[in-house]
Amino acid sequence: SSEDKCVILTRDEPHASKDNYSDYIRLMLVLGDANMCEVAGFLKYGTTALVLELLEDNSDLKLKYQNPRHAINDLRSISYQKKDRNVAGLSKNDIKATNVQRYYLDMVSKHFYGRDFLTNFTIELWDETLSRLDNNHESLVGWLDWVTKKNLINSYYQRKKPKYQPEIIDANYHYLNQNRGLFYHLQNNGLIKRLITDDLIKYALYNPPSNTRANLRGKIIKYLHGKYYNQNNDNEIAFYPDHLGNSINMDWMNLFIVGFDNKHNFSVRMTDPFETYEDEFEGFVQASSNLK
Numbered sequence: 001s002s003e004d005k006c007v008i009l010t011r012d013e014p015h016a017s018k019d020n021y022s023d024y025i026r027l028m029l030v031l032g033d034a035n036m037c038e039v040a041g042f043l044k045y046g047t048t049a050l051v052l053e054l055l056e057d058n059s060d061l062k063l064k065y066q067n068p069r070h071a072i073n074d075l076r077s078i079s080y081q082k083k084d085r086n087v088a089g090l091s092k093n094d095i096k097a098t099n100v101q102r103y104y105l106d107m108v109s110k111h112f113y114g115r116d117f118l119t120n121f122t123i124e125l126w127d128e129t130l131s132r133l134d135n136n137h138e139s140l141v142g143w144l145d146w147v148t149k150k151n152l153i154n155s156y157y158q159r160k161k162p163k164y165q166p167e168i169i170d171a172n173y174h175y176l177n178q179n180r181g182l183f184y185h186l187q188n189n190g191l192i193k194r195l196i197t198d199d200l201i202k203y204a205l206y207n208p209p210s211n212t213r214a215n216l217r218g219k220i221i222k223y224l225h226g227k228y229y230n231q232n233n234d235n236e237i238a239f240y241p242d243h244l245g246n247s248i249n250m251d252w253m254n255l256f257i258v259g260f261d262n263k264h265n266f267s268v269r270m271t272d273p274f275e276t277y278e279d280e281f282e283g284f285v286q287a288s289s290n291l292k
Contacts, residue, residue: 009027013026015252036145037145039144039193040145042195043122043129050122054104057111064090065090108123108126109123109127148173149170149173152173156169169182212273212275215277220255220281252270253269253271254268254270266287
């Protein structure tokens with residue numbers, strides 16, 4: 001983000017209808033948006049989901065902050081500590097940050113381990129990552145971004161005269177151009193731990209979740225792509241007729257096509273995040289049957 005934001009942001013904007021406000025609350029975790037390593041990204045979502053389940057189950061979490069401001073102070077402090085990485089805001093005495101995570105890990109394991117493959121995998125990966133942090137954090141090169149970047153900067157300065165400042169190396173690590181970004185250079189040389197394959201990423205690009213409203217958005221894009229574009233070249237962007245080109249608007253809750261058939265507009269309001277809107281898609285296909 002180009003603006004200052006909270007690390008954890010709650011807002012009265014669930015992207016659902018007012019009828020569903022009691023069912024859906026939007027929680028934004030801004031921390032970790034720049035993660036590149038698959039392990040770091042996976043653990044961010046997996047561990048957060050499991051801890052939220054603990055809260056929803058009214059589990060008795062004795063280790064928690066009484067003042068959220070202390071959590072932010074600890075977060076900043078940990079990022080600057082070189083060795084112990086202690087947490088100061090939870091009690092009168094400092095607590096090792098990995099011990100705090102182990103407390104939550106133990107609670108999650110007690111309640112959820114054994115129920116399915118994904119839960120077990122998350123818990124086991126979490127456990128292994130904490131063990132490596134305690135015993136030899138350098139073994140997490142390719143797992144966690146801060147360890148990977150620290151290793152990259154140190155190795156660069158050992159081999160060459162410091163031509164670039166660490167901040168430049170840091171920025172280039174996150175460069176999204178896969179032909180130039182330092183992260184992708186490391187990944188292409190087998191130095192990044194993969195949890196998924198490039199084929200799975202490509203599959204997800206063309207196949208949105210089938211049990212949410214993304215189903216409708218994805219199907220309409222795929223339908224228009226097939227109707228107006230040669231699908232033999234997946235590396236190019238679809239081009240639509242002039243009367244559609246700049247008139248397709250989608251967001252979390254709305255799908256709107258201006259001048260859909262040169263005369264009428266087509267719109268769907270998607271107020272339920274877990275509705276697939278299959279009937280609306282059939283209506284869209286029916287309405288577009290006469291389009292040229």
